[in-house]
Amino acid sequence: xxxxxRTQQWATFARTWHIYDCTWQNPFDxxxxxxxxxxxxxxxxxxxxxxxxxxxxxxNTGEIALPGDEWIKxxxxxxxxxxxxxxxxxxxxxxxxxxxxxxxxxxxAAMKGxxxxxxxxxxxxLFPDDKVPEEILGNVTSQIKQTRxxxxxLDHIDKETLENFPAIMDYPxxxxxx
Amino acid sequence: MSILRIVNAFNRSLVPHQRTVATSAVLGVKQIEVQxxxxxxxIQAVTSESPRQALxxxxxxxxxxxxxxxxxxxxxxxxxxxxxxxxxxDGCMLPRRITGLCKRQQKKMGTLVxxxxxxxxxxxxxxxxxxxxxxxxFGWRKYNKYYYESSIKY
Numbered sequence: 001x002x003x004x005x006r007t008q009q010w011a012t013f014a015r016t017w018h019i020y021d022c023t024w025q026n027p028f029d030x031x032x033x034x035x036x037x038x039x040x041x042x043x044x045x046x047x048x049x050x051x052x053x054x055x056x057x058x059x060n061t062g063e064i065a066l067p068g069d070e071w072i073k074x075x076x077x078x079x080x081x082x083x084x085x086x087x088x089x090x091x092x093x094x095x096x097x098x099x100x101x102x103x104x105x106x107x108x109a110a111m112k113g114x115x116x117x118x119x120x121x122x123x124x125x126l127f128p129d130d131k132v133p134e135e136i137l138g139n140v141t142s143q144i145k146q147t148r149x150x151x152x153x154l155d156h157i158d159k160e161t162l163e164n165f166p167a168i169m170d171y172p173x174x175x176x177x178x
Numbered sequence: 179m180s181i182l183r184i185v186n187a188f189n190r191s192l193v194p195h196q197r198t199v200a201t202s203a204v205l206g207v208k209q210i211e212v213q214x215x216x217x218x219x220x221i222q223a224v225t226s227e228s229p230r231q232a233l234x235x236x237x238x239x240x241x242x243x244x245x246x247x248x249x250x251x252x253x254x255x256x257x258x259x260x261x262x263x264x265x266x267x268d269g270c271m272l273p274r275r276i277t278g279l280c281k282r283q284q285k286k287m288g289t290l291v292x293x294x295x296x297x298x299x300x301x302x303x304x305x306x307x308x309x310x311x312x313x314x315x316f317g318w319r320k321y322n323k324y325y326y327e328s329s330i331k332y
Contacts, residue, residue, distance in 0.1 A: 024322055026324075065321075066322075067324055067325065068323065068326070068329070070323075149256070151256035151324070152258070153258070153298070153299050154299060155301060155302040155310075164233070167233040167263060168243065168260065168263060170234050172275075172276060175276065176210060176223075
């Protein structure tokens with residue numbers, strides 16, 4: 001095998017590290033994207049028997065967003081195995097206990113339940129905020145595009161944009177400003 | 179720009195005033211000023227120019243203007259720069275006689291404003307007792323949430 005071909009072989013089967021910012025992202029929409037990179041489904045060489053999945057670093061998992069009142073409607077079930085050992089935890093309560101758990105379970109549930117799933121999950125690295133250890137951040141070479149546009153708060157918009165934004169409504173002449 | 183402003187101001191003066199007949203004295207007031215001089219407090223109503231006049235869109239100078247009906251704009255609950263114009267300082271929605279929206283749009287805008295407030299995107303426009311930081315809210319409300327505009331029925 002020539003040097004060129006050998007390098008190509010290494011480059012093809014090397015694991016890439018991706019980073020994904022979960023700020024204001026729906027965990028269940030994001031999980032569908034993250035899963036593709038974790039399993040290597042985005043690669044042309046993909047095959048279930050071919051171990052070509054990548055690493056994914058999820059940051060800011062504490063900042064995920066759920067639609068409407070899903071924080072109190074989504075319930076996580078757990079059973080200890082003993083009689084009366086069932087427990088139901090609301091999504092926001094689980095998120096309060098561990099800010100990475102909702103995201104982790106979303107990615108886990110997005111994949112098919114087979115023997116490979118636990119090993120694929122080992123390649124997922126979750127962090128509740130943007131504090132990532134240097135040895136992990138140093139591996140990252142690629143970024144996954146967010147599924148939702150991060151909304152901007154009115155008090156975080158800079159003064160220049162606020163003052164120059166076109167007005168679509170004027171006050172009537174007898175309006176008292178407050 | 180200044181010529182456009184004069185033309186706009188002329189156009190607006192042609193539009194008939196909504197309240198032509200008044201049983202009490204016509205207000206004609208923009209701002210209430212409170213001044214303290216020695217031991218007397220002077221409260222006076224000062225008619226001043228609207229802060230939005232210079233930035234006003236040409237289409238919005240019509241007596242009736244809806245972002246969707248007139249311009250075909252699809253306003254989302256994250257468009258806080260548009261929604262905040264229909265809101266008072268304390269976060270209340272302005273009534274229809276002031277906003278000039280059609281009945282359906284007024285209801286829709288009201289819902290969008292509520293969505294933006296619940297999502298914590300306009301924390302600086304709210305009653306003085308409100309928590310300015312959405313992260314300080316109680317229970318599940320402190321976490322990020324967003325809304326689907328398709329859930330608005332009208």
